[in-house]
Amino acid sequence: MFTAAGFKRAFEYMTLFEQGLVCTVMLSAFTVIFGFILALVLALMRLSNICPFAFLRTDREGHLREQGFLFRLSKFNPISFVASVYVEVFRATPLLVQIFIVYYVVLADLPLPTFKLFGMIRFNRFIPGVIALSMNSGAYLSEIIRAGIQSIDGGQTEAARSLGMSQMQNMRHIVLPQAIKNILPAIANEFVTIIKESAICYTIGVQEIMSAVTSIRGATFRIAEPLIIATAIYFCLTFPTSKIIAYFEKRMGAGDKRNGGGRKAKKAAAALAKRRNQL
Amino acid sequence: MTDILIRVRGLKKYYNQGAIKALDGIDADINKGDVITVIGPSGGGKSTFLRSLNLLEVPTEGSIIFNGVDITKKKELNSEGKMVRLDLNKHREKMGMVFQHFNLFPHLSILDNMTLAPVKVKGMNKIEAEDKAIALLERVGLGDRATAYPIQLSGGQKQRVAIVRALMMEPEVMLFDEPTSALDPEMVGEVLEVMKELAESGMTMVVVTHEMGFAREVGNRTFFLCEGKLMEEGTPDEVFNNPKNPRLHDFLSKVLL
Numbered sequence: 001m002f003t004a005a006g007f008k009r010a011f012e013y014m015t016l017f018e019q020g021l022v023c024t025v026m027l028s029a030f031t032v033i034f035g036f037i038l039a040l041v042l043a044l045m046r047l048s049n050i051c052p053f054a055f056l057r058t059d060r061e062g063h064l065r066e067q068g069f070l071f072r073l074s075k076f077n078p079i080s081f082v083a084s085v086y087v088e089v090f091r092a093t094p095l096l097v098q099i100f101i102v103y104y105v106v107l108a109d110l111p112l113p114t115f116k117l118f119g120m121i122r123f124n125r126f127i128p129g130v131i132a133l134s135m136n137s138g139a140y141l142s143e144i145i146r147a148g149i150q151s152i153d154g155g156q157t158e159a160a161r162s163l164g165m166s167q168m169q170n171m172r173h174i175v176l177p178q179a180i181k182n183i184l185p186a187i188a189n190e191f192v193t194i195i196k197e198s199a200i201c202y203t204i205g206v207q208e209i210m211s212a213v214t215s216i217r218g219a220t221f222r223i224a225e226p227l228i229i230a231t232a233i234y235f236c237l238t239f240p241t242s243k244i245i246a247y248f249e250k251r252m253g254a255g256d257k258r259n260g261g262g263r264k265a266k267k268a269a270a271a272l273a274k275r276r277n278q279l
Numbered sequence: 280m281t282d283i284l285i286r287v288r289g290l291k292k293y294y295n296q297g298a299i300k301a302l303d304g305i306d307a308d309i310n311k312g313d314v315i316t317v318i319g320p321s322g323g324g325k326s327t328f329l330r331s332l333n334l335l336e337v338p339t340e341g342s343i344i345f346n347g348v349d350i351t352k353k354k355e356l357n358s359e360g361k362m363v364r365l366d367l368n369k370h371r372e373k374m375g376m377v378f379q380h381f382n383l384f385p386h387l388s389i390l391d392n393m394t395l396a397p398v399k400v401k402g403m404n405k406i407e408a409e410d411k412a413i414a415l416l417e418r419v420g421l422g423d424r425a426t427a428y429p430i431q432l433s434g435g436q437k438q439r440v441a442i443v444r445a446l447m448m449e450p451e452v453m454l455f456d457e458p459t460s461a462l463d464p465e466m467v468g469e470v471l472e473v474m475k476e477l478a479e480s481g482m483t484m485v486v487v488t489h490e491m492g493f494a495r496e497v498g499n500r501t502f503f504l505c506e507g508k509l510m511e512e513g514t515p516d517e518v519f520n521n522p523k524n525p526r527l528h529d530f531l532s533k534v535l536l
Contacts (some may be wrong), residue, residue, distance in 0.1 A: 018403065066296045156333055159382035159441075163396035163448055166371025173395060178386050253388070268388070268426040276413060276422055 006225040013216045013226075019120045020212035021233055026121060027208055028237075031133040033190055038138030043145040044171075045083035051075060054057065083142070090139035095200055098136055101127040103204040129201035137194050139250040144186045148179035181252040188245035192238045199234075209233055284452055284483055285309040285332060290341035292327050292507075301327040302338070303507035309485060314478045316494035316515070317487045319504040320530055328504060329454050332485065333374040334367060345370055356486045372400055375445030379457040381437040383429040383444070389416070390425040393444045408447070415443040419473050431447070435466030439473050446477075453477065455486040456491070471497075472501070491534055495519055503527045 056074035057065060065071040090098065103125075112124035152175050160170040180187070202211040213226040220226075285308070292302040300322045309315060317325045330336040331344060334350060349355070355365040384392050393412040397403040401528045409437065416422045419439040429437055438458055443451060455474065471493050478484055478497050488494055490517060494501055501518040503511040503526075510513040511524045519535075522528045 139354065153382075155378060155380055155382040156384065159376070160396075162333055162335065162366075162371060162374070162376035162454075163445070164368045164400045165396055166368050169399055171296065174384055178384075181386065252492070256385075265426060272390075272413070272426050273423075276417070277408075 003226050006220075006222045007229075009220045009222060010225040010229060011133070013212070013219065016212040016215055017209065017229060017233065019210035020230075021175055021237075022206060023121050023126075023206060023208040024195065024233075024237065026200060027126065027129055027133065027206065028191075028195045030130045031137055031194050031198065034130065034134035034195065035137035035141055038142030039145050042083045042087060042126060042138060042142035043149060045079045045150060046087075046146055047141070048077065048079050050079050051077050074101070078120055087139045090136055091143075095136050095197060096203065097202055099129065099132040099200060102132040102135075106171070107131070108189055122207065123199075125205045125207075128204060129198070129206045133194060133201070136197075138197060140193075141190055144190065145179065146181050148183035148186075149175055151182055152178050177252075181249065184249040184252070186244055188242045188249075188256060191241055191245065195237050195241065197233065201262060211221065282311040284311045285306050285348065286342075288342045288344070289534070290328070290331060290343065291339045292324075292331060292336055293339045299311055300507045302331065304341070306507045307502065307509055309483065312452075312481055312489075313484065313500055314358040314482075314484045314498045315500045316488070316498035317485065317502045317504055318491070318494055318518075318530070319502075319510075321323055323505045324507040325504045326456055327507075329456050329485060329487050330487065332452075332454055333371050333376060335376075337425060338480070339366070368400070372396070372448045375448060375453040377441050377453065377455045377458050378446055381429075381434070381441045381452070381458050381461075383437055384411070385429050386393045388426050388428055389432070390438055392429070392440065393447050396444075397447050412443070412447060412476075415446060416440075419443055420469075433466060435461045435469045436460065438466075438470045442470075442477070452483040452485065455488070457489065459485050459488070459490055468477035489534070491519070503530070505530070511528075517529060 051074065053073045053076055054089045056070045059065055059070075065074065107128050112120070112127055114124050116122055156174050156178070157170055163166070165173070198208060199210045201208055202214070205211070209230050213223075213230050216226040217223045283497070285432050287307045287309075288307055290302050290305040291300070291525070293300055303327060305324075318324050327336055332345075334343070338351055342351050344350075348365070348369050349365060350365065353365055354362045357363045359481065383389075387395065390409060390412055391416070394403075394405065394408040396406050397408045397411075413422060413425055416425055419442070421436060421439060421443075424432060424436065424440075429440070432440065433518050434459055442453075442458075458474070459470050462470065467490070471490065474484070474486070486493070486498070496515075498515050500512060501515045503518060503522075503524065506525050510523065511518060511527050518527065519531065522531055
């Protein structure tokens with residue numbers, strides 16, 4: 001199955017793997033950024049409370065409606081509805097289908113720039129890959145973020161609003177920092193999934209790691225050794241990713257421990273003591 | 280002639296399309312410098328009344344006129360006499376609120392808990408805000424805990440921080456929603472002491488409480504809320520020693536053993 005000679009042959013094409021690695025990293029990085037932004041927007045859309053037909057809640061005599069079509073219409077939130085439909089559709093269909101639709105249907109007739117990023121990433125293939133992956137992971141991430149936001153006690157929002165903060169400031173300074181801390185393990189999971197699923201982009205001709213494997217297979221007639229190398233590269237990408245996020249999780253947990261923080265907390269306490277003396 | 284700070288008229292709050300009437304038509308005036316204690320059986324609408332004052336609960340009907348502006352409306356008259364969109368946040372920052380469960384922000388240090396709103400909402404200088412926060416913390420005996428996180432404090436300490444956090448915004452009225460109900464008995468005193476000092480400094484306060492001793496001694500007026508109605512109001516002396524309403528009589532006989 002594996003032979004030393006086979007590995008030697010495969011290593012002759014190491015530049016292909018290097019280029020594939022850069023491509024996979026770029027693919028994942030852009031997907032994470034766009035996917036996260038999309039997810040945040042989707043989550044806020046789903047949690048929004050905009051009912052354009054709210055005036056239908058009361059009837060002509062000014063009484064509150066309790067049932068019927070108009071009552072339901074009065075509670076209808078089109079923004080949340082659109083986001084829900086999006087999430088359900090993207091979670092219920094295969095990623096491969098989505099990529100093909102983006103590449104062969106949606107962007108087929110668009111003249112995408114054909115230049116090569118870093119001299120090797122074909123932009124007209126790369127962009128559809130990033131779009132499809134972002135749209136897919138955005139759907140999954142939005143559900144994670146929504147759950148995170150909903151897990152924060154409503155009293156936090158009440159306290160923030162009673163201090164005069166706007167809903168926006170409340171989200172930015174109070175709810176999201178706590179929510180994101182809570183959902184970091186799930187986000188890490190999703191980021192790792194993105195790196196792994198980016199492999200599917202080789203089907204539309206993005207030259208990432210898996211495409212390097214097929215090229216080497218064609219040149220050397222060996223498949224096992226290139227696959228092992230690809231496996232190792234993927235592992236070396238995903239494992240540190242989850243570790244890095246675990247580190248941030250620990251750092252964000254400043255308010256979790258009773259025994260206080262480490263050096264940083266001691267420094268802050270010393271600075272405080274000094275200021276109290278000055279005042 | 281006293282200055283009326285908050286004028287409540289015909290305040291109603293219904294839930295489930297009117298199946299539950301938490302507030303059923305309340306009229307009340309809150310004057311500047313008043314310390315009003317709100318008592319009554321649970322489910323009587325005390326908390327809903329308090330939370331309606333700064334519109335954390337949006338009333339079904341009625342008006343709340345704060346400093347001459349009806350904050351239940353969408354628009355207000357500005358200083359130039361033009362109708363403009365009502366900025367509820369502007370009015371809310373003038374009403375400090377203290378909650379039963381403190382609601383400190385667990386991801387921020389005590390100092391950041393206190394300075395966040397003044398800096399972000401009022402545009403206060405960060406250093407200035409911190410100096411002010413430390414001074415306030417000293418006043419409630421927590422000067423050395425500024426860099427701690429909420430989880431490191433006891434319940435009584437948390438509630439004292441919550442009170443001074445609200446004071447950072449220099450509110451015109453402070454609303455207390457059962458501030459001592461979630462505290463261990465030995466910590467109730469320290470929080471009531473801070474509230475008493477605040478009352479003596481002339482702050483307008485509305486306090487929903489089960490501490491009858493506090494209601495008697497510190498308040499200058501007492502509201503008795505029951506079944507969503509303001510059944511009786513008067514000085515603590517009138518309410519506690521000479522109750523006219525049979526429901527109030529009944530309530531007091533149960534709580535004052």
